[in-house]
Amino acid sequence: GESVGLHLPTLSVQEGDNSIINCAYSNSASDYFIWYKQESGKGPQFIIDIRSNMDKRQGQRVTVLLNKTVKHLSLQIAATQPGDSAVYFCAETLNSGYSTLTFGKGTMLLVSP
Amino acid sequence: ETGVTQTPRHLVMGMTNKKSLKCEQHLGHNAMYWYKQSAKKPLELMFVYNFKEQTENNSVPSRFSPECPNSSHLFLHLHTLQPEDSALYLCASSYGGGEGGYTFGSGTRLTVV
Numbered sequence: 001g002e003s004v005g006l007h008l009p010t011l012s013v014q015e016g017d018n019s020i021i022n023c024a025y026s027n028s029a030s031d032y033f034i035w036y037k038q039e040s041g042k043g044p045q046f047i048i049d050i051r052s053n054m055d056k057r058q059g060q061r062v063t064v065l066l067n068k069t070v071k072h073l074s075l076q077i078a079a080t081q082p083g084d085s086a087v088y089f090c091a092e093t094l095n096s097g098y099s100t101l102t103f104g105k106g107t108m109l110l111v112s113p
Numbered sequence: 114e115t116g117v118t119q120t121p122r123h124l125v126m127g128m129t130n131k132k133s134l135k136c137e138q139h140l141g142h143n144a145m146y147w148y149k150q151s152a153k154k155p156l157e158l159m160f161v162y163n164f165k166e167q168t169e170n171n172s173v174p175s176r177f178s179p180e181c182p183n184s185s186h187l188f189l190h191l192h193t194l195q196p197e198d199s200a201l202y203l204c205a206s207s208y209g210g211g212e213g214g215y216t217f218g219s220g221t222r223l224t225v226v
Contacts, residue, residue, distance in 0.1 A: 044156075046213065103155045
């Protein structure tokens with residue numbers, strides 16, 4: 001079936017750097033996307049979402065970019081902090097979120113002091 | 114706390130044992146989900162319940178048996194498991210689809226010996 005995938009399994013950055021985590025999705029019909037953060041010993045936590053009628057959405061220190069032409073999603077984290085170290089997943093769904101989410105494999109973000 | 118509570122946090126069981134995982138949500142959501150998270154794999158959807166009714170069974174072996182007595186509680190009954198069933202089992206809830214994404218519990222780390 002259709003799947004969501006991530007380009008980089010591990011991303012290592014220095015504290016204070018900006019981080020960019022990428023995601024490729026293959027279902028062109030997906031219309032709602034979510035980024036999750038999973039810290040060690042915890043379940044995934046919602047970070048930010050975006051609908052397909054938008055190409056950019058900003059939150060606190062995070063920005064999600066959506067490029068429907070190439071089916072690409074990215075999560076930008078500004079001024080990365082050690083507390084941002086975690087696994088980040090993108091997820092996609094259809095019907096504005098009324099279908100079940102499909103998750104990517106995840107990218108480990110490691111932030112060094 | 115996310116509002117979704119899973120117990121136990123850790124479980125070790127033999128292949129001939131019978132055990133149950135419990136999930137409880139205090140968010141007023143009407144949909145609940147079981148996911149399996151194995152190393153280096155995407156989150157695998159197992160079961161979906163909407164208003165206590167099972168709406169999706171993702172070809173899960175019969176040794177996993179879900180139960181949803183009401184919209185706030187979800188169980189996963191386990192029997193005659195295999196070592197390859199060792200994984201993190203995550204419960205999630207949502208408003209019947211995806212707006213805002215799912216809220217996950219912290220998971221049960223299951224080890225089958």
